[in-house]
Amino acid sequence: MAQDSYLNAGRRAVIEEMTRDESIWALGEDLGRGGVFGQYKGLQEIFGAARICDTPISEACIMGAAVGAAMTGTRPIVEMRFSDFALCAVDELVNQAAKARYMFGGQMRVPMVVREPIGIWRSSAAQHSQSLESWYTHIPGLVVVAPATPADNLGLLKSAIRCDDPVVYMEHKNLWALEGEVPEGEHLVDLGRADIARAGDAVTIVTWSAMRHACLRAAETLATQGIEVEVIDLRTLWPWDRDAVLASVRRTGRLLVVHEAVAVSGFGAEIAASVAEALHHDLKAPVRRLGAPRIPIAYAPPLEDRARVSDGAIIDAVQGLVAPRTAA
Amino acid sequence: MAQDSYLNAGRRAVIEEMTRDESIWALGEDLGRGGVFGQYKGLQEIFGAARICDTPISEACIMGAAVGAAMTGTRPIVEMRFSDFALCAVDELVNQAAKARYMFGGQMRVPMVVREPIGIWRSSAAQHSQSLESWYTHIPGLVVVAPATPADNLGLLKSAIRCDDPVVYMEHKNLWALEGEVPEGEHLVDLGRADIARAGDAVTIVTWSAMRHACLRAAETLATQGIEVEVIDLRTLWPWDRDAVLASVRRTGRLLVVHEAVAVSGFGAEIAASVAEALHHDLKAPVRRLGAPRIPIAYAPPLEDRARVSDGAIIDAVQGLVAPRTAA
């Protein structure tokens, strides 16, 4: 184990996989200068300009070209820069990449990873801050991943690159600098498997991406109040680890889902609904969700902060869940 | 009251509103020849080519131009032909139309209606059959409407055209030919208000669009078995009529949400989760959702049918909800 950053872990995943498999290449704007966050720093020097491929500002063609390139036996890693710009390439992802394998009767597959950094990043405003992971979970054919730790960014990105289907891989911009333990040898994390980030039996918190850390902070505080929560970091949103979540809620009887995206029709709705359907009779309190209000992300800090799920809100929600029921 | 078709009712809405307000115009491909389904038939003859505006095959520009035209005081009706093609214009809708009012601090509004027909239509396959309404409910700034009857297509489309914010207006392709009673005078239906399509006290079914009719058919059959279900057609998905739904479930104690879209992260998840959160202690059975499996829509009828929610599935689900609980 060594300390490394979330950003470097992702970079290492790309290096290891590109070294292992010559058919892998990366394409996107400014990759030769390291990409917009430095995730690709030095990679063009290692792998050359053909495999770390600078592209025009043509998101639709970046995505569409990756589909064609995947059909011809290469394995593209698509860099979308900010997930917001992936909205310029939705036909290519949703109507083409996601459906091709099925629509053409399984004649081929479309192995590609679409890296699209999500999340609020101080004062980046409405067009550079979105988290739309729930959209992709709704689209047949897509795998959806949102890592929260350096180790997971290594292990999940490697698995995503090895996946034979299109993967929407959402790193969180606020996590680039996060340091953490990262295994030194080959490290793969299975897609579809959640991580129990903290064990507890009072309440099950299901979360992912940057909110994992907020939930763990809240859990510390709650522990000092004698409330031990279990924090499950889903890591993969499709397929999500239903078994892990149901097993936990069966024990705790209480569910809180926490995500940064807008609450309305966020992926938390799917989890809360699934748990309510499956475990209604085991629940000791109603399922509960925390997510952003249905507002665009504003620029000014005091406004932007209103779109954030705070540690305090998580603590309050947990306290509400464990409080004895009072007549409404 | 007179009989009219769903298609004609929409056409009448456009005629009435364009007659009332000169700033309204419609833009899209082939509108001069009536549009792809005939929804605009004869309108260019009435309103001229400037107001019933044929466009190039440029979905991104159709949507983006509508944003600019709305900012300059006109009220565009955007025709996307099939909701699937609206995926070529997502940046324009989500990053531009939906956010402009907020992002620019309320300096102006973007009054536009985006008509994008949804739904499975026999053997139209994966790129002409999608229902992505849940996506739009997740986007701050958008109003989302999905009418199910001729009268509602008249009254809701008129209200959508009068709305000062962008409205995603999703007609269902399979309903074009549906006939029904349509009021003769001015008929407006408020956005955000559900329709209790059938009253009952055993189970609350929440649905919208074409599934309203499947639910009503199922309700007939169930009534013969002594099970009286309440069928709520939401009509507007954002804002949805929370009060109507909660009031009904408070009475029935049972909720089934039925929609044609993929179940995973469909808008049914939002409703089921909301009801489970708000009415956990009133529920006599777990909330329940019916939607499509997470598969693209196939072409061949036997495969396509596997993506449909059948009347039988609705009946089974209701029966399951009212059945006495047996140990699992």
Add this chain to the structure above:
Amino acid sequence: MTQTKNIDRARFLALLRLMHRIRAFEEAAIGAQQAGLVLGAIHPSIGQEAVAAGVCTNLERADLLLSTHRGHGHTLAKGADPLAMMRELFGRAGGTCGGKGGSMHIADFGVGMLGANGVVGANIPIATGAAHGLKLQGSRQIVACIFGDGAINRGPFLEGLNWARAFDLPVLFVCEDNGFSATTRTATMTGGAGAGARAESIGIPALEVDGNDLPELDAAARGAIAEIRAGKGPVLLHAKTYRITGHTAVDPATYRPAEEVAAQRAKCPIARMEALLALAGVEAETLAQLASEAAEEMTAIAAKAEATGWPDAARAFADVQDIGDPRERAF
């Protein structure tokens, strides 16, 4: 306009036969649709067969092709099995895509046919990326990408062409210009001189040909493909033709005068090819036989398709993706 006795008779007889087969395939499909056997939309390419024949005959089997919603001709010309295609249109087992795609999504990767597409212009970035993939792998294969005149007004046309030029990719762009974008005359919605001018402004050489003149098209495609295979990067071929039928098989196309259609029918590439071969000494009987053989072949194929069973309904859940249960929470 090609008008000479000195044409390669064997070659053009074979291509005429191919055009007849394309037409017969579509006529059989339209008939089947009228009989309620084909449930999805059909976009016939009747009158446009020369583009399919002239382009695809110059491709090698390993070369790749991307097509449009109006792609039966291209697909047949690339070597796909018409019975599998017809089964696909009927939605039956053994269709090219197992009945999952239908007319707008026919693909046959076995012959390098990487798909029709239901989204106008969407095939252009995919084709460009396929060429990018080939180049990365050092292949000598090339990619042909056929699209309509309406597609040049979509953004992906610009992005794909610019990309192909920026990376000097082996791709032949073919604008199959039938004058219409569905029911709209493309010229009324299009600025400038069209596909060729736009390609040239992006640095891509463009050739304009009479798309109903098969020898002219054949020569142009052959030349362009040789250049592309030699590594000179993309070329655009702009083939002007005419859509004799409506946009779909059920579109009466009343938005254009009957005289226009009649005049164009007389210029149909099959009629022209027949006239040319007659001039070159081919007997009328031989020519007539090609037509009737094609009709017979495709009628038989339609009958076989009709006699084929449906795909197993469980296939609805196959080939979605390797992980995750597609049935989760449904029903």
Add this chain to the structure above:
Amino acid sequence: MTQTKNIDRARFLALLRLMHRIRAFEEAAIGAQQAGLVLGAIHPSIGQEAVAAGVCTNLERADLLLSTHRGHGHTLAKGADPLAMMRELFGRAGGTCGGKGGSMHIADFGVGMLGANGVVGANIPIATGAAHGLKLQGSRQIVACIFGDGAINRGPFLEGLNWARAFDLPVLFVCEDNGFSATTRTATMTGGAGAGARAESIGIPALEVDGNDLPELDAAARGAIAEIRAGKGPVLLHAKTYRITGHTAVDPATYRPAEEVAAQRAKCPIARMEALLALAGVEAETLAQLASEAAEEMTAIAAKAEATGWPDAARAFADVQDIGDPRERAF
């Protein structure tokens, strides 16, 4: 290159003053960012000020403007209040957008400035549609749409230009070509001769000018705008300039040689305008005063912005849409 004594001194003094104010505004903003007062990204247009000045001075107040992420200069030149702009960058109350937008989303509808945009090329269809709206309403206003050289590789560029031509709309497209798409040299990713050639291929007349030569730019913009206002449809102005700073204020731009930047710095439009005015007899002192006045103005404005309070947090929930509770189910 303009080199004459016979220039309109008053006009160009005013424009020089405007360029100084733009530069001073951005220098103040960069300083404030370094001091931690501006939290969002800033894309400076230092070295590109002539484009803003030359285009916007020829617009009427009622005319409309759409800009990019690099839009401070355009916005100031269109007449927006620099204090409101600075407050927006600081995220304070009284910002042009109430602090909701920041640098990349400045808009001032009061002076016809319909928005910067955080999405490259997205302003082009919006501008086209604004012009469409104006035309429908029989207005004499026109729309100017400024975008970068990188934007011409995005699909909306093609779609917007074709649309503007198809409907003969009153829009001036301005390609502010600074040679870079973020950290990438645009030429390495772009086929053909650039914006002008692409416009012409779509049937839109194009003018290429030295974007650091204000008199040349001014004359070209004036001529183009007169034609557009006369109803002749869209024109594209391709202004070649250079981005002296990095892509953002924190980009050291080490991907280009220092000599290149130094050479370009010498050709900066402010220096060139000063030289020209000196040649025309304007005293050095007068010129120096313009610079120092601008710096003082913007320093004072930054101080005022800093002294301004934050917007009321409750505004986070305002102006989302008329119906529906934005707080539903959150927190």
